[in-house]
Amino acid sequence: xxxxxWHWLVxxxxxxxAEMLIASEFVLLWMGVSAVVVGLLTMxxxxxxxxxLVLFGVLSIVSYFTYRKFRPTIENDKPTLNRRGHSYIxxxxxxxxxxxxxxxxxxxxxxxWRVSGPDTAAGSRVRVIEVDGTTFxxxxxx
Numbered sequence: 012x013x014x015x016x017w018h019w020l021v022x023x024x025x026x027x028x029a030e031m032l033i034a035s036e037f038v039l040l041w042m043g044v045s046a047v048v049v050g051l052l053t054m055x056x057x058x059x060x061x062x063x064l065v066l067f068g069v070l071s072i073v074s075y076f077t078y079r080k081f082r083p084t085i086e087n088d089k090p091t092l093n094r095r096g097h098s099y100i101x102x103x104x105x106x107x108x109x110x111x112x113x114x115x116x117x118x119x120x121x122x123x124w125r126v127s128g129p130d131t132a133a134g135s136r137v138r139v140i141e142v143d144g145t146t147f148x149x150x151x152x153x
Contacts, residue, residue, distance in 0.1 A: 014060045019050030019067075041078060045070035096124075096142035103152045109133040110149075117147065 026043030033039065049067045052058065058066070091098040099119065107123065108116040110131045117126050117137065128137065128149040137149035 014053070014063050016050045016054040019046050019053055019063070023047035023050060037078060038075060041074040042071045045074055094142075096145065096147070099124075099139045099147065100142060101139065103136050103138045106131060106133050106135050106137055110137075117149075 023043045023046030026039045026046060029035075030037065030039035030043060045067055048070055049063055052066070053063060104117045104119055106115055106126070107118040110126060110128055113127050113130070115126050115128075115131070115133075116123050124147050125145060126137065126147045126149045127143075129151065131137065131151060136152040138152040139147045140150050141148040
C-alpha cells in the first residue's frame with residue numbers, strides 16, 4: 012500500500028478543520044500543517060510510506076514544541092478575572108457571623124463566604140489576607 016500525496020493533503024485539511032472545531036491548544040494545527048508539508052514533499056519526491064510516516068511524526072513534534080517555546084504570552088490587566096475570591100484580598104468586610112473555633116461567615120455583595128481567623132465577634136471588621144478555595148483567611152481590621 013502506498014500513501015499518495017493527496018492522502019496527506021486530505022489528512023492535513025481534515026486536521027486543520029478539526030482544529031477549528033476542537034479547542035486542542037493548536038496540537039491538531041501543527042499536525043495538519045505537517046501532513047500538508049509531507050503531501051507537498053511526496054508530490055515532488057518519490058518517498059516510501061515508512062519515510063513519509065517518520066517525516067510526519069518528526070515534523071508534528073518539532074513544529075508543536077517550537078510553537079510552545081516561542082508562542083506569545085498574553086498579559087492581562089485583570090489577573091483575578093476568573094478567580095473571584097482573589098479579587099477580595101485586601102478588602103475589609105463586616106462579619107455576619109462570629110468567628111468561633113476559627114470559622115465564621117462574612118456577607119460579600121450577594122453571597123456569603125466562609126472565613127477563618129482568630130475568634131472575633133459578629134459585626135467586627137476583618138480584612139481578607141488570603142484565599143483558600145472558598146474560604147477567606149482574615150485578620151482583624153483596624
